[in-house]
Amino acid sequence: MIRRATIVAVGKVRGWAAGGCENYLSRLGRYFRVEVIEVREEDINRRKPDEVLALEAERLLRRLPRGSYTIVLDRERGRELSSEELAGRLSSLGALGRSHVAFVVGGPLGLDERVLERADFVLSLGRLTLPHALARVVLLEQLYRAVKIERGELYHW
Secondary structure: OOOEEEEEEEOOOOHHHHHHHHHHHHHHOOOOEEEEEEEOOOOOOOOOHHHHHHHHHHHHHHHOOOOOEEEEEOOOOOEEOOHHHHHHHHHHHHHOOOOEEEEEEOEOOEOOHHHHHHOOEEEEOOOOOOOHHHHHHHHHHHHHHHHHHHHOOOOOO
16 A cells, blocks of 8 residues: 655635545555645636636646656546546555555646646546646545555445
């Protein structure tokens, strides 16, 4: 299994989503270190969509940890995995010495092509469009579930 994860995301989560993220970050802390890096979200009402994506991409790419295996979340271009498949992928990365994984979560307009090109793997959380704050909660929940699957522990809510 991986020993360290970094989530590089556009924008800050607030309200119920922030609570959900904190809950899973606390749970994951028993298994491995998780760092969340939030980059500033561009005002989509003041700039053209391609400008927004380009500026956010610069910030995201600058904050990606060197040497990390990078998984980018993209609904349309990503590959859907079951929870068991995600657990297996993360487990095999750890076994191959790729113990630091960075996950990239875009903003409301998605991600610039440069971010997708930087990805080692593009993951889709499903075909539904999720607000980026909810996508972050779902990602953290799935990381927690992956740890439980890998360790053969029961998962109950």
